Amino acid sequence: MPSDQEILKQFKNIAKDIWKTPTIDNIKMDFECRKGGCLMSVRHNARAKAYAIGNTLVRTPSEMTLIISDEARNLPKKQFTQLLKHEALHLGYQRHDADFRRIANKLGIPITFSLLNDGGYNVQIKDGTRYKTVETFQTLNEARSYAERIAHKDVSLYRKAIKGKTSKEARDISETYKKKRRKIRVSY
Numbered sequence: 484m485p486s487d488q489e490i491l492k493q494f495k496n497i498a499k500d501i502w503k504t505p506t507i508d509n510i511k512m513d514f515e516c517r518k519g520g521c522l523m524s525v526r527h528n529a530r531a532k533a534y535a536i537g538n539t540l541v542r543t544p545s546e547m548t549l550i551i552s553d554e555a556r557n558l559p560k561k562q563f564t565q566l567l568k569h570e571a572l573h574l575g576y577q578r579h580d581a582d583f584r585r586i587a588n589k590l591g592i593p594i595t596f597s598l599l600n601d602g603g604y605n606v607q608i609k610d611g612t613r614y615k616t617v618e619t620f621q622t623l624n625e626a627r628s629y630a631e632r633i634a635h636k637d638v639s640l641y642r643k644a645i646k647g648k649t650s651k652e653a654r655d656i657s658e659t660y661k662k663k664r665r666k667i668r669v670s671y
């Protein structure tokens with residue numbers, strides 16, 4: 484089983500290979516091993532969001548933590564390397580969006596692994612026919628409570644709107660509300 488330092492070194496080399504930039508050396512990288520949970524993830528400790536165009540790294544967090552579960556550590560070497568590659572791609576793309584997938588496919592990096600939830604938990608609101616991410620969280624609980632807060636806000640607006648109205652008026656308001664109500668979901 485590789486040591487923490489060996490894993491970080493391998494991760495750095497993979498990241499340099501993908502992004503072809505020495506700025507990777509400037510990132511302060513920490514390592515965390517977890518029992519259970521998701522296989523592997525990258526936590527961006529700095530506020531600056533990752534941003535890339537194609538395989539050019541435009542912006543990447545100055546500090547990050549590579550989180551690996553025991554389960555991942557016990558994977559065959561080849562699979563483990565694939566996981567590291569996937570995580571290294573997250574230095575430029577925080578989510579599994581179209582750009583992430585395009586580069587991943589080009590480089591032969593898997594997009595999903597079972598038990599992997601490293602793209603974060605996205606709170607999404609339906610916009611037209613598609614769901615759009617409004618906020619991303621590290622844990623499912625945080626994402627759920629945020630989604631609930633949005634939903635509660637909508638309900639309280641509705642309650643305010645029907646206050647003091649006749650039942651017919653309230654019914655009309657209720658119909659409009661049902662149509663206009665924002666559809667919220669948590670995706671990962």
Ligand SMILES: [Zn+2]
Pocket residue numbers: 569573579594601602
């Ligand atoms: Zn990912």
